[in-house]
Amino acid sequence: MSSKQSIKVENLVKHFGSGDNLVRVIEGADFQVDKGELVALIAPSGAGKTTLLMMIGCVEEPTSGRIWLGDDKVYDNKWLTRETRKIRREKIGFIFQAHYLIPFLNVIENVTLVPQTNGVSKKDSEAKAKELLEYFDIGNKARAMPSELSGGQNQRVAIARALANSPEIILADEPTAALDLARSVDVVKMLKKIAIEQDVAVIMVTHDEAMLPLCDRILKIENKKVVSSDVPKDIHIL
Amino acid sequence: MINLAQKDIAHTFGKFIVTAMGVGMLLGIVLIMIGVYRGMIVDAEVLLDDLNVDLWVVQENTLGPFAEASRIHEDLKNTLRVIDGVDKTAALTFQNIQLPSKFKQVRVVAVGFDPFGTINPINPERIVAGRGVIRSHYEMVVSDKVGFKLKDKIPLGRNIYTVVGVTHGTVSSGGDPLVYISLKDAQELQFLYSNSRIRNDRARGLSGGDSHMVNSIVVTLHKGYSIDKVADDIKRWKHKSVYTREEQKTILTKNLIERASKQIGLFTAILVVVSTIIIALIIYTMTLEKMKEISIMKLIGIPNSIIIKMIVQETLLLGFLAFIFGNMFSHLIYTKFPKRVVLEIPDAWMLFLVVIIASILSSFIGVKKAISADPAAAIGG
Structure with missing residues:
Protein backbone atom coordinates (compact mmCIF):
# COMPACT_ATOMS: atom_id res chain seq x y z
CA MET A 1 0.00 0.00 0.00
CA SER A 2 1.40 3.40 -0.95
CA SER A 3 2.04 5.98 1.75
CA LYS A 4 -0.69 8.21 0.24
CA GLN A 5 -3.41 5.58 0.47
CA SER A 6 -5.56 5.67 3.59
CA ILE A 7 -8.36 3.33 2.61
CA LYS A 8 -8.10 0.51 0.14
CA VAL A 9 -10.87 -1.94 -0.65
CA GLU A 10 -10.46 -4.98 -2.89
CA ASN A 11 -13.21 -7.19 -4.23
CA LEU A 12 -15.41 -6.42 -1.25
CA VAL A 13 -18.66 -8.39 -1.14
CA LYS A 14 -21.58 -8.09 1.23
CA HIS A 15 -24.60 -10.37 1.25
CA PHE A 16 -27.39 -10.49 3.79
CA GLY A 17 -29.38 -13.66 4.47
CA SER A 18 -29.07 -16.94 2.60
CA GLY A 19 -30.94 -19.22 0.22
CA ASP A 20 -34.16 -17.69 -1.06
CA ASN A 21 -33.69 -14.75 1.29
CA LEU A 22 -30.21 -13.88 0.01
CA VAL A 23 -29.81 -10.15 -0.60
CA ARG A 24 -26.70 -9.12 -2.57
CA VAL A 25 -25.80 -5.58 -1.50
CA ILE A 26 -22.24 -5.11 -2.71
CA GLU A 27 -20.65 -7.37 -5.33
CA GLY A 28 -16.93 -6.80 -5.60
CA ALA A 29 -16.17 -3.22 -4.62
CA ASP A 30 -12.66 -2.00 -5.53
CA PHE A 31 -11.51 1.51 -4.69
CA GLN A 32 -9.10 3.50 -2.62
CA VAL A 33 -9.18 6.85 -0.88
CA ASP A 34 -6.01 8.83 -0.27
CA LYS A 35 -4.99 10.94 2.65
CA GLY A 36 -6.20 14.52 2.32
CA GLU A 37 -9.05 13.49 0.04
CA LEU A 38 -12.72 14.24 0.56
CA VAL A 39 -14.75 11.65 -1.32
CA ALA A 40 -18.52 11.66 -1.68
CA LEU A 41 -20.29 8.30 -1.61
CA ILE A 42 -23.57 8.47 -3.45
CA ALA A 43 -26.25 5.98 -4.39
CA PRO A 44 -30.03 5.67 -4.24
CA SER A 45 -31.59 4.83 -0.90
CA GLY A 46 -31.11 1.20 0.04
CA ALA A 47 -28.21 0.70 -2.35
CA GLY A 48 -25.78 -0.04 0.48
CA LYS A 49 -24.00 3.27 1.19
CA THR A 50 -24.22 2.95 4.95
CA THR A 51 -23.41 -0.76 4.78
CA LEU A 52 -20.24 0.02 2.80
CA LEU A 53 -19.35 2.75 5.28
CA MET A 54 -19.90 0.39 8.21
CA MET A 55 -17.70 -2.28 6.57
CA ILE A 56 -14.88 0.22 6.13
CA GLY A 57 -15.50 1.33 9.71
CA CYS A 58 -15.07 -2.27 10.95
CA VAL A 59 -18.64 -2.30 12.29
CA GLU A 60 -20.29 -4.60 9.74
CA GLU A 61 -18.40 -7.72 8.72
CA PRO A 62 -18.13 -8.15 4.92
CA THR A 63 -18.96 -11.46 3.27
CA SER A 64 -15.57 -11.52 1.54
CA GLY A 65 -12.84 -9.27 0.19
CA ARG A 66 -9.99 -7.26 1.62
CA ILE A 67 -9.76 -3.92 3.46
CA TRP A 68 -6.71 -1.87 4.32
CA LEU A 69 -6.87 1.05 6.76
CA GLY A 70 -3.68 3.09 6.70
CA ASP A 71 -0.81 0.65 6.50
CA ASP A 72 -2.73 -2.18 8.12
CA LYS A 73 -4.70 -4.86 6.36
CA VAL A 74 -7.67 -5.31 8.68
CA TYR A 75 -9.85 -7.68 6.66
CA ASP A 76 -8.92 -10.56 4.39
CA ASN A 77 -12.04 -12.69 4.08
CA LYS A 78 -12.16 -12.42 7.88
CA TRP A 79 -11.21 -9.81 10.44
CA LEU A 80 -7.48 -10.00 11.03
CA THR A 81 -7.90 -8.74 14.56
CA ARG A 82 -10.47 -9.47 17.27
CA GLU A 83 -10.25 -5.87 18.41
CA THR A 84 -12.11 -4.11 15.62
CA ARG A 85 -13.36 -1.65 18.20
CA LYS A 86 -9.76 -0.65 18.97
CA ILE A 87 -9.25 0.08 15.25
CA ARG A 88 -12.33 2.32 15.28
CA ARG A 89 -11.15 4.04 18.43
CA GLU A 90 -7.64 4.70 17.19
CA LYS A 91 -7.94 5.19 13.42
CA ILE A 92 -11.48 6.30 12.60
CA GLY A 93 -13.66 9.27 13.38
CA PHE A 94 -17.40 8.91 12.81
CA ILE A 95 -19.83 11.72 11.97
CA PHE A 96 -23.53 10.99 11.60
CA GLN A 97 -26.65 12.65 10.26
CA ALA A 98 -27.69 13.40 13.82
CA HIS A 99 -25.02 14.44 16.29
CA TYR A 100 -25.43 11.35 18.51
CA LEU A 101 -23.60 12.91 21.41
CA ILE A 102 -23.79 11.12 24.77
CA PRO A 103 -26.54 13.15 26.50
CA PHE A 104 -25.18 12.68 30.04
CA LEU A 105 -21.72 14.00 29.15
CA ASN A 106 -21.02 17.67 28.61
CA VAL A 107 -19.37 18.96 25.45
CA ILE A 108 -15.75 18.55 26.50
CA GLU A 109 -16.42 15.13 28.04
CA ASN A 110 -18.02 13.98 24.79
CA VAL A 111 -14.97 15.14 22.88
CA THR A 112 -12.39 13.66 25.27
CA LEU A 113 -14.10 10.30 25.88
CA VAL A 114 -12.36 8.42 23.06
CA PRO A 115 -8.87 9.93 23.59
CA GLN A 116 -9.05 9.21 27.33
CA THR A 117 -10.11 5.65 26.53
CA ASN A 118 -7.02 5.47 24.30
CA GLY A 119 -4.89 6.37 27.31
CA VAL A 120 -4.38 10.08 26.66
CA SER A 121 -4.25 11.99 29.95
CA LYS A 122 -7.18 14.14 30.99
CA LYS A 123 -5.03 17.26 30.76
CA ASP A 124 -3.73 16.56 27.25
CA SER A 125 -7.08 15.37 25.91
CA GLU A 126 -8.86 18.43 27.31
CA ALA A 127 -6.21 20.75 25.85
CA LYS A 128 -6.74 19.25 22.40
CA ALA A 129 -10.53 19.26 22.85
CA LYS A 130 -10.47 22.96 23.74
CA GLU A 131 -8.36 23.63 20.68
CA LEU A 132 -10.87 21.80 18.48
CA LEU A 133 -13.86 23.51 20.08
CA GLU A 134 -12.20 26.90 19.55
CA TYR A 135 -11.55 25.91 15.95
CA PHE A 136 -15.27 25.21 15.53
CA ASP A 137 -16.26 28.43 17.33
CA ILE A 138 -17.84 26.70 20.29
CA GLY A 139 -15.00 27.07 22.79
CA ASN A 140 -17.33 28.87 25.19
CA LYS A 141 -19.69 25.86 25.26
CA ALA A 142 -17.15 23.38 26.61
CA ARG A 143 -19.06 22.77 29.86
CA ALA A 144 -22.54 22.90 28.33
CA MET A 145 -24.68 19.79 28.02
CA PRO A 146 -25.76 18.72 24.49
CA SER A 147 -29.37 19.53 25.40
CA GLU A 148 -28.34 23.17 25.91
CA LEU A 149 -26.94 23.58 22.39
CA SER A 150 -28.53 24.13 18.99
CA GLY A 151 -28.51 21.39 16.34
CA GLY A 152 -25.70 23.11 14.43
CA GLN A 153 -23.58 23.53 17.55
CA ASN A 154 -24.08 19.88 18.47
CA GLN A 155 -23.04 18.80 14.97
CA ARG A 156 -19.84 20.82 15.36
CA VAL A 157 -19.22 19.11 18.71
CA ALA A 158 -19.74 15.76 16.96
CA ILE A 159 -17.15 16.71 14.34
CA ALA A 160 -14.76 17.78 17.09
CA ARG A 161 -15.35 14.38 18.75
CA ALA A 162 -14.57 12.62 15.48
CA LEU A 163 -11.27 14.52 15.26
CA ALA A 164 -10.27 14.28 18.90
CA ASN A 165 -8.43 10.96 18.52
CA SER A 166 -6.43 12.32 15.53
CA PRO A 167 -7.96 9.76 13.17
CA GLU A 168 -6.50 8.70 9.83
CA ILE A 169 -10.00 8.28 8.42
CA ILE A 170 -13.28 10.12 8.86
CA LEU A 171 -16.48 8.34 7.88
CA ALA A 172 -19.39 10.76 7.65
CA ASP A 173 -22.87 9.34 7.12
CA GLU A 174 -25.05 12.09 5.65
CA PRO A 175 -23.67 14.79 7.97
CA THR A 176 -25.62 17.52 6.17
CA ALA A 177 -28.98 15.78 5.88
CA ALA A 178 -30.55 17.74 8.70
CA LEU A 179 -29.01 21.09 7.80
CA ASP A 180 -30.02 23.91 5.48
CA LEU A 181 -27.91 24.63 2.42
CA ALA A 182 -25.73 27.30 3.98
CA ARG A 183 -24.91 25.19 7.02
CA SER A 184 -24.41 22.12 4.82
CA VAL A 185 -21.85 24.00 2.77
CA ASP A 186 -20.12 25.12 5.99
CA VAL A 187 -19.90 21.54 7.26
CA VAL A 188 -18.58 20.10 3.97
CA LYS A 189 -16.06 22.92 3.63
CA MET A 190 -15.00 22.17 7.17
CA LEU A 191 -14.53 18.49 6.30
CA LYS A 192 -12.51 19.46 3.23
CA LYS A 193 -10.35 21.74 5.36
CA ILE A 194 -9.80 18.99 7.91
CA ALA A 195 -8.89 16.50 5.17
CA ILE A 196 -6.22 18.82 3.83
CA GLU A 197 -4.89 20.27 7.10
CA GLN A 198 -4.82 17.02 9.02
CA ASP A 199 -4.06 14.72 6.07
CA VAL A 200 -7.13 12.66 6.74
CA ALA A 201 -9.14 10.58 4.27
CA VAL A 202 -12.82 11.53 4.43
CA ILE A 203 -15.67 9.49 2.95
CA MET A 204 -18.96 11.34 3.11
CA VAL A 205 -22.25 9.66 2.31
CA THR A 206 -24.62 12.21 0.83
CA HIS A 207 -27.83 12.50 -1.13
CA ASP A 208 -27.27 16.20 -1.73
CA GLU A 209 -25.86 16.76 -5.21
CA ALA A 210 -25.19 20.39 -4.30
CA MET A 211 -22.40 19.22 -2.03
CA LEU A 212 -20.58 17.27 -4.74
CA PRO A 213 -18.58 20.22 -6.19
CA LEU A 214 -16.96 20.66 -2.78
CA CYS A 215 -15.62 17.07 -2.87
CA ASP A 216 -12.51 15.80 -4.63
CA ARG A 217 -14.07 12.72 -6.10
CA ILE A 218 -17.27 10.70 -6.17
CA LEU A 219 -17.78 7.03 -5.38
CA LYS A 220 -21.06 5.80 -6.73
CA ILE A 221 -22.72 2.45 -6.06
CA GLU A 222 -24.06 1.23 -9.41
CA ASN A 223 -25.33 -2.28 -10.02
CA LYS A 224 -23.85 -3.35 -6.68
CA LYS A 225 -20.37 -2.19 -7.76
CA VAL A 226 -18.53 0.92 -6.63
CA VAL A 227 -17.59 3.25 -9.44
CA SER A 228 -15.21 6.16 -8.98
CA SER A 229 -15.71 9.34 -10.95
CA ASP A 230 -14.64 12.94 -10.97
CA VAL A 231 -16.90 15.69 -9.72
CA PRO A 232 -19.27 16.73 -12.54
CA LYS A 233 -18.59 20.19 -13.84
CA ASP A 234 -22.23 21.10 -14.41
CA ILE A 235 -23.28 21.12 -10.74
CA HIS A 236 -22.98 24.42 -8.95
CA ILE A 237 -23.97 25.35 -5.49
CA LEU A 238 -25.89 28.54 -4.93
CA MET B 1 -10.80 8.62 32.77
CA ILE B 2 -14.34 9.94 32.79
CA ASN B 3 -16.59 8.05 35.21
CA LEU B 4 -19.61 7.33 33.02
CA ALA B 5 -21.74 6.01 35.91
CA GLN B 6 -21.20 9.20 37.90
CA LYS B 7 -22.06 11.35 34.88
CA ASP B 8 -25.15 9.34 34.00
CA ILE B 9 -26.44 9.44 37.59
CA ALA B 10 -25.77 13.17 37.83
CA HIS B 11 -27.76 13.63 34.61
CA THR B 12 -30.82 11.88 36.05
CA PHE B 13 -30.11 12.47 39.73
CA GLY B 14 -33.67 12.99 40.95
CA LYS B 15 -34.97 9.90 39.19
CA PHE B 16 -32.08 7.82 40.51
CA ILE B 17 -32.61 8.98 44.10
CA VAL B 18 -36.38 8.38 43.98
CA THR B 19 -35.73 4.90 42.56
CA ALA B 20 -33.21 4.18 45.33
CA MET B 21 -35.73 5.44 47.92
CA GLY B 22 -38.39 3.11 46.53
CA VAL B 23 -36.11 0.09 46.71
CA GLY B 24 -34.90 1.35 50.09
CA MET B 25 -38.43 1.27 51.50
CA LEU B 26 -38.66 -2.35 50.43
CA LEU B 27 -35.34 -3.11 52.12
CA GLY B 28 -36.58 -1.17 55.17
CA ILE B 29 -39.50 -3.58 55.40
CA VAL B 30 -37.01 -6.47 55.22
CA LEU B 31 -35.11 -4.94 58.16
CA ILE B 32 -38.36 -4.44 60.07
CA MET B 33 -39.31 -8.09 59.47
CA ILE B 34 -35.95 -9.22 60.84
CA GLY B 35 -36.48 -6.77 63.72
CA VAL B 36 -39.90 -8.29 64.48
CA TYR B 37 -38.24 -11.71 64.76
CA ARG B 38 -35.52 -10.30 67.04
CA GLY B 39 -38.23 -8.58 69.04
CA MET B 40 -40.02 -11.89 69.56
CA ILE B 41 -36.83 -13.41 70.96
CA VAL B 42 -36.30 -10.43 73.28
CA ASP B 43 -39.95 -10.47 74.38
CA ALA B 44 -39.72 -14.18 75.12
CA GLU B 45 -36.83 -13.57 77.47
CA VAL B 46 -38.06 -10.47 79.34
CA LEU B 47 -39.80 -12.34 82.15
CA LEU B 48 -37.01 -14.93 82.42
CA ASP B 49 -34.37 -12.23 82.67
CA ASP B 50 -36.35 -10.14 85.17
CA LEU B 51 -36.94 -13.16 87.43
CA ASN B 52 -33.35 -14.35 87.07
CA VAL B 53 -34.02 -17.72 88.78
CA ASP B 54 -32.14 -20.99 88.43
CA LEU B 55 -35.01 -23.49 88.16
CA TRP B 56 -38.64 -23.60 87.04
CA VAL B 57 -40.69 -26.33 88.74
CA VAL B 58 -43.95 -27.20 86.93
CA GLN B 59 -46.57 -29.93 86.67
CA LYS B 240 -42.40 -32.61 88.98
CA SER B 241 -40.93 -31.38 85.72
CA VAL B 242 -38.00 -29.04 86.30
CA TYR B 243 -36.38 -26.76 83.79
CA THR B 244 -33.26 -24.69 84.09
CA ARG B 245 -33.30 -21.12 82.93
CA GLU B 246 -31.64 -22.10 79.65
CA GLU B 247 -34.11 -24.93 79.08
CA GLN B 248 -37.04 -22.60 79.75
CA LYS B 249 -35.49 -20.12 77.30
CA THR B 250 -35.25 -22.87 74.70
CA ILE B 251 -38.88 -23.84 75.26
CA LEU B 252 -39.93 -20.22 74.81
CA THR B 253 -37.88 -19.59 71.69
CA LYS B 254 -38.23 -23.00 70.05
CA ASN B 255 -41.64 -24.27 71.03
CA LEU B 256 -43.55 -21.01 71.24
CA ILE B 257 -42.17 -18.79 68.51
CA GLU B 258 -40.53 -21.27 66.15
CA ARG B 259 -43.41 -21.32 63.66
CA ALA B 260 -43.86 -17.59 63.85
CA SER B 261 -40.14 -17.08 63.27
CA LYS B 262 -40.19 -19.50 60.31
CA GLN B 263 -43.11 -17.57 58.89
CA ILE B 264 -41.27 -14.30 59.28
CA GLY B 265 -38.08 -15.86 57.88
CA LEU B 266 -39.92 -17.09 54.79
CA PHE B 267 -41.63 -13.75 54.34
CA THR B 268 -38.27 -11.98 54.68
CA ALA B 269 -36.66 -14.31 52.13
CA ILE B 270 -39.50 -13.62 49.68
CA LEU B 271 -39.05 -9.88 50.22
CA VAL B 272 -35.31 -10.19 49.52
CA VAL B 273 -36.06 -12.11 46.29
CA VAL B 274 -38.67 -9.50 45.31
CA SER B 275 -36.16 -6.72 46.04
CA THR B 276 -33.57 -8.48 43.88
CA ILE B 277 -36.05 -8.84 41.02
CA ILE B 278 -37.05 -5.18 41.33
CA ILE B 279 -33.40 -4.04 41.33
CA ALA B 280 -32.79 -6.27 38.28
CA LEU B 281 -35.81 -4.82 36.47
CA ILE B 282 -34.76 -1.27 37.30
CA ILE B 283 -31.23 -1.90 36.01
CA TYR B 284 -32.63 -3.58 32.90
CA THR B 285 -34.92 -0.59 32.27
CA MET B 286 -32.08 1.86 32.94
CA THR B 287 -29.92 -0.06 30.44
CA LEU B 288 -32.74 -0.16 27.86
CA GLU B 289 -33.07 3.61 28.17
CA LYS B 290 -29.37 3.94 27.36
CA MET B 291 -29.20 1.45 24.47
CA LYS B 292 -28.80 4.20 21.88
CA GLU B 293 -25.94 5.77 23.84
CA ILE B 294 -24.37 2.34 24.39
CA SER B 295 -24.55 1.64 20.64
CA ILE B 296 -22.92 5.00 19.92
CA MET B 297 -20.20 4.29 22.46
CA LYS B 298 -19.55 0.89 20.89
CA LEU B 299 -19.55 2.47 17.43
CA ILE B 300 -16.93 5.07 18.34
CA GLY B 301 -14.83 2.35 19.88
CA ILE B 302 -15.49 2.47 23.62
CA PRO B 303 -14.60 -1.02 24.95
CA ASN B 304 -17.15 -3.25 26.64
CA SER B 305 -15.19 -3.09 29.90
CA ILE B 306 -15.96 0.64 30.30
CA ILE B 307 -19.65 0.15 29.46
CA ILE B 308 -19.92 -2.82 31.84
CA LYS B 309 -18.15 -0.82 34.55
CA MET B 310 -20.75 1.94 34.14
CA ILE B 311 -23.67 -0.49 34.55
CA VAL B 312 -22.15 -2.37 37.49
CA GLN B 313 -21.20 0.86 39.29
CA GLU B 314 -24.70 2.25 38.84
CA THR B 315 -26.24 -0.98 40.12
CA LEU B 316 -23.96 -1.12 43.15
CA LEU B 317 -24.63 2.53 43.95
CA LEU B 318 -28.36 1.94 43.60
CA GLY B 319 -28.10 -1.02 45.99
CA PHE B 320 -25.95 0.93 48.44
CA LEU B 321 -28.24 3.97 48.45
CA ALA B 322 -31.30 1.73 48.75
CA PHE B 323 -29.65 0.09 51.76
CA ILE B 324 -29.00 3.49 53.38
CA PHE B 325 -32.57 4.64 52.67
CA GLY B 326 -33.84 1.29 53.95
CA ASN B 327 -32.02 1.78 57.23
CA MET B 328 -33.27 5.34 57.59
CA PHE B 329 -36.83 4.25 56.78
CA SER B 330 -36.80 1.34 59.23
CA HIS B 331 -35.32 3.48 62.02
CA LEU B 332 -37.99 6.12 61.41
CA ILE B 333 -40.94 3.75 61.70
CA TYR B 334 -39.91 0.84 63.90
CA THR B 335 -41.20 2.41 67.12
CA LYS B 336 -44.66 2.74 65.58
CA PHE B 337 -45.19 -1.02 65.52
CA PRO B 338 -47.43 -2.45 68.26
CA LYS B 339 -44.97 -5.25 69.04
CA ARG B 340 -41.31 -4.90 69.85
CA VAL B 341 -39.02 -4.45 66.81
CA VAL B 342 -35.29 -4.86 67.50
CA LEU B 343 -32.96 -3.50 64.79
CA GLU B 344 -29.48 -4.96 65.19
CA ILE B 345 -26.31 -3.87 63.39
CA PRO B 346 -25.22 -7.44 62.43
CA ASP B 347 -28.60 -7.94 60.70
CA ALA B 348 -28.10 -4.68 58.79
CA TRP B 349 -24.63 -5.82 57.67
CA MET B 350 -26.05 -9.18 56.59
CA LEU B 351 -28.70 -7.38 54.55
CA PHE B 352 -26.00 -5.13 53.09
CA LEU B 353 -24.12 -8.23 51.93
CA VAL B 354 -27.32 -9.67 50.43
CA VAL B 355 -28.09 -6.35 48.68
CA ILE B 356 -24.59 -6.14 47.20
CA ILE B 357 -24.77 -9.74 45.94
CA ALA B 358 -28.31 -9.09 44.60
CA SER B 359 -27.06 -5.90 42.90
CA ILE B 360 -24.17 -7.74 41.24
CA LEU B 361 -26.53 -10.48 40.04
CA SER B 362 -28.99 -7.85 38.84
CA SER B 363 -26.29 -6.00 36.93
CA PHE B 364 -25.63 -9.14 34.85
CA ILE B 365 -29.00 -8.61 33.15
CA GLY B 366 -28.10 -5.04 32.21
CA VAL B 367 -24.59 -6.06 31.18
CA LYS B 368 -25.93 -8.86 28.97
CA LYS B 369 -28.26 -6.40 27.26
CA ALA B 370 -25.47 -3.85 26.82
CA ILE B 371 -23.08 -6.41 25.34
CA SER B 372 -25.74 -7.43 22.85
CA ALA B 373 -26.16 -3.83 21.64
CA ASP B 374 -25.40 -3.51 17.93
CA PRO B 375 -23.09 -0.57 17.20
CA ALA B 376 -24.68 -0.25 13.77
CA ALA B 377 -28.00 0.39 15.52
CA ALA B 378 -26.63 3.80 16.50
CA ILE B 379 -27.19 4.99 12.93
CA GLY B 380 -30.16 2.81 12.20
CA GLY B 381 -28.25 0.52 9.91
Missing part, protein backbone atom coordinates in the same frame (compact mmCIF):
# COMPACT_ATOMS: atom_id res chain seq x y z
CA GLU B 60 -45.06 -33.31 85.83
CA ASN B 61 -44.75 -34.16 82.13
CA THR B 62 -45.64 -30.68 80.97
CA LEU B 63 -43.65 -27.89 79.33
CA GLY B 64 -45.28 -25.32 81.65
CA PRO B 65 -46.00 -22.69 82.50
CA PHE B 66 -45.68 -20.92 79.11
CA ALA B 67 -45.78 -23.68 76.49
CA GLU B 68 -48.31 -25.92 78.28
CA ALA B 69 -50.82 -25.57 81.12
CA SER B 70 -49.32 -26.39 84.50
CA ARG B 71 -51.05 -26.58 87.89
CA ILE B 72 -49.17 -27.39 91.07
CA HIS B 73 -49.86 -26.76 94.75
CA GLU B 74 -48.70 -23.48 96.18
CA ASP B 75 -47.26 -25.10 99.29
CA LEU B 76 -44.69 -26.91 97.16
CA LYS B 77 -42.66 -23.73 97.55
CA ASN B 78 -42.20 -24.59 101.22
CA THR B 79 -41.29 -28.26 100.72
CA LEU B 80 -38.76 -27.36 98.01
CA ARG B 81 -36.85 -25.19 100.49
CA VAL B 82 -35.73 -28.26 102.43
CA ILE B 83 -33.94 -29.72 99.42
CA ASP B 84 -30.20 -29.36 99.72
CA GLY B 85 -28.94 -26.40 97.72
CA VAL B 86 -32.24 -24.50 97.41
CA ASP B 87 -32.01 -20.91 98.58
CA LYS B 88 -35.25 -19.11 97.68
CA THR B 89 -38.55 -20.19 96.19
CA ALA B 90 -41.63 -18.36 94.97
CA ALA B 91 -45.00 -19.40 93.61
CA LEU B 92 -46.17 -17.73 90.43
CA THR B 93 -49.29 -17.69 88.31
CA PHE B 94 -49.63 -16.60 84.70
CA GLN B 95 -52.92 -16.00 82.97
CA ASN B 96 -54.27 -14.16 79.98
CA ILE B 97 -56.95 -11.62 80.90
CA GLN B 98 -58.76 -8.82 79.12
CA LEU B 99 -58.53 -5.51 80.94
CA PRO B 100 -61.52 -3.24 80.35
CA SER B 101 -60.66 0.28 79.27
CA LYS B 102 -62.67 3.24 78.00
CA PHE B 103 -62.39 2.35 74.30
CA LYS B 104 -61.64 -1.34 74.00
CA GLN B 105 -60.52 -4.30 76.02
CA VAL B 106 -56.78 -4.80 76.33
CA ARG B 107 -55.31 -8.30 76.27
CA VAL B 108 -52.59 -8.74 78.90
CA VAL B 109 -50.78 -11.49 80.77
CA ALA B 110 -51.24 -11.18 84.52
CA VAL B 111 -48.35 -12.36 86.69
CA GLY B 112 -49.40 -13.31 90.20
CA PHE B 113 -46.72 -13.32 92.91
CA ASP B 114 -46.38 -13.03 96.65
CA PRO B 115 -45.50 -9.38 97.37
CA PHE B 116 -44.04 -10.47 100.71
CA GLY B 117 -41.99 -13.29 99.19
CA THR B 118 -38.27 -13.38 98.49
CA ILE B 119 -38.45 -13.40 94.70
CA ASN B 120 -40.11 -10.46 92.95
CA PRO B 121 -40.79 -10.69 89.18
CA ILE B 122 -40.93 -6.88 88.83
CA ASN B 123 -37.55 -5.54 87.79
CA PRO B 124 -37.26 -2.19 89.69
CA GLU B 125 -35.36 -0.72 86.73
CA ARG B 126 -38.44 -1.13 84.57
CA ILE B 127 -40.72 0.91 86.88
CA VAL B 128 -41.24 4.32 85.27
CA ALA B 129 -43.97 5.58 87.61
CA GLY B 130 -45.29 4.65 91.06
CA ARG B 131 -44.10 1.57 92.88
CA GLY B 132 -44.37 -2.22 92.96
CA VAL B 133 -47.17 -4.30 94.53
CA ILE B 134 -46.78 -4.17 98.31
CA ARG B 135 -50.23 -5.19 99.53
CA SER B 136 -52.01 -8.55 99.43
CA HIS B 137 -55.05 -7.31 97.52
CA TYR B 138 -56.36 -5.05 94.78
CA GLU B 139 -53.12 -3.44 93.64
CA MET B 140 -51.87 -3.71 90.11
CA VAL B 141 -48.68 -2.70 88.32
CA VAL B 142 -49.26 -2.27 84.59
CA SER B 143 -47.08 -2.00 81.50
CA ASP B 144 -47.15 1.46 79.95
CA LYS B 145 -48.41 -0.12 76.71
CA VAL B 146 -51.71 -1.00 78.42
CA GLY B 147 -52.68 2.66 78.52
CA PHE B 148 -53.58 3.04 82.18
CA LYS B 149 -52.02 5.57 84.51
CA LEU B 150 -51.37 5.72 88.24
CA LYS B 151 -54.47 5.54 90.48
CA ASP B 152 -56.70 4.35 87.64
CA LYS B 153 -59.39 1.93 88.86
CA ILE B 154 -59.76 -1.32 86.95
CA PRO B 155 -62.75 -3.61 87.62
CA LEU B 156 -61.67 -7.23 87.30
CA GLY B 157 -63.58 -10.32 88.44
CA ARG B 158 -65.36 -9.52 91.66
CA ASN B 159 -63.04 -6.67 92.67
CA ILE B 160 -61.68 -3.29 91.65
CA TYR B 161 -57.92 -2.87 91.33
CA THR B 162 -55.89 0.32 91.66
CA VAL B 163 -52.92 1.00 89.42
CA VAL B 164 -49.97 1.63 91.76
CA GLY B 165 -47.10 1.38 89.31
CA VAL B 166 -46.28 1.60 85.61
CA THR B 167 -43.47 -0.36 83.95
CA HIS B 168 -41.80 -0.05 80.58
CA GLY B 169 -40.78 -2.88 78.26
CA THR B 170 -42.53 -5.66 80.16
CA VAL B 171 -44.18 -8.10 77.78
CA SER B 172 -44.96 -11.79 77.66
CA SER B 173 -43.41 -14.24 75.22
CA GLY B 174 -46.40 -13.63 72.96
CA GLY B 175 -45.77 -9.89 73.01
CA ASP B 176 -48.78 -9.07 75.21
CA PRO B 177 -48.13 -6.46 77.94
CA LEU B 178 -47.57 -7.78 81.46
CA VAL B 179 -49.50 -6.70 84.53
CA TYR B 180 -48.54 -7.72 88.06
CA ILE B 181 -50.97 -8.54 90.87
CA SER B 182 -50.69 -10.28 94.20
CA LEU B 183 -50.72 -14.07 94.23
CA LYS B 184 -53.95 -14.19 96.24
CA ASP B 185 -55.75 -11.98 93.77
CA ALA B 186 -54.35 -13.99 90.88
CA GLN B 187 -55.46 -17.27 92.42
CA GLU B 188 -58.91 -15.86 92.99
CA LEU B 189 -59.12 -14.72 89.39
CA GLN B 190 -57.84 -18.00 88.03
CA PHE B 191 -59.23 -20.64 90.32
CA LEU B 192 -62.20 -19.22 92.24
CA TYR B 193 -65.43 -19.90 90.42
CA SER B 194 -68.41 -17.60 90.33
CA ASN B 195 -71.17 -18.01 92.96
CA SER B 196 -73.55 -19.57 90.45
CA ARG B 197 -70.89 -22.08 89.38
CA ILE B 198 -70.19 -22.98 93.02
CA ARG B 199 -73.94 -23.52 93.65
CA ASN B 200 -74.17 -25.61 90.50
CA ASP B 201 -71.19 -27.73 91.56
CA ARG B 202 -72.69 -28.25 95.02
CA ALA B 203 -75.96 -29.42 93.42
CA ARG B 204 -73.94 -31.90 91.39
CA GLY B 205 -72.28 -33.18 94.57
CA LEU B 206 -68.92 -31.74 93.60
CA SER B 207 -66.70 -30.27 96.26
CA GLY B 208 -65.33 -26.72 95.89
CA GLY B 209 -62.21 -26.27 93.80
CA ASP B 210 -58.84 -25.78 95.38
CA SER B 211 -57.82 -22.19 94.83
CA HIS B 212 -54.38 -22.65 96.41
CA MET B 213 -52.89 -23.70 93.11
CA VAL B 214 -50.16 -21.96 91.11
CA ASN B 215 -48.68 -22.47 87.65
CA SER B 216 -45.06 -22.67 88.61
CA ILE B 217 -42.59 -22.51 91.48
CA VAL B 218 -39.36 -20.72 90.74
CA VAL B 219 -36.21 -21.58 92.65
CA THR B 220 -32.83 -19.96 93.23
CA LEU B 221 -29.90 -21.97 94.54
CA HIS B 222 -27.11 -21.32 96.98
CA LYS B 223 -23.76 -20.66 95.36
CA GLY B 224 -21.66 -23.70 94.59
CA TYR B 225 -24.53 -26.14 94.02
CA SER B 226 -25.00 -27.89 90.72
CA ILE B 227 -28.20 -26.73 89.04
CA ASP B 228 -28.59 -30.06 87.25
CA LYS B 229 -28.11 -32.03 90.49
CA VAL B 230 -30.76 -30.03 92.36
CA ALA B 231 -33.10 -30.28 89.36
CA ASP B 232 -32.69 -34.06 89.34
CA ASP B 233 -33.41 -34.23 93.08
CA ILE B 234 -36.67 -32.27 92.66
CA LYS B 235 -37.74 -34.42 89.70
CA ARG B 236 -36.98 -37.61 91.63
CA TRP B 237 -38.50 -36.77 94.99
CA LYS B 238 -41.29 -34.34 94.12
CA HIS B 239 -42.42 -35.87 90.83
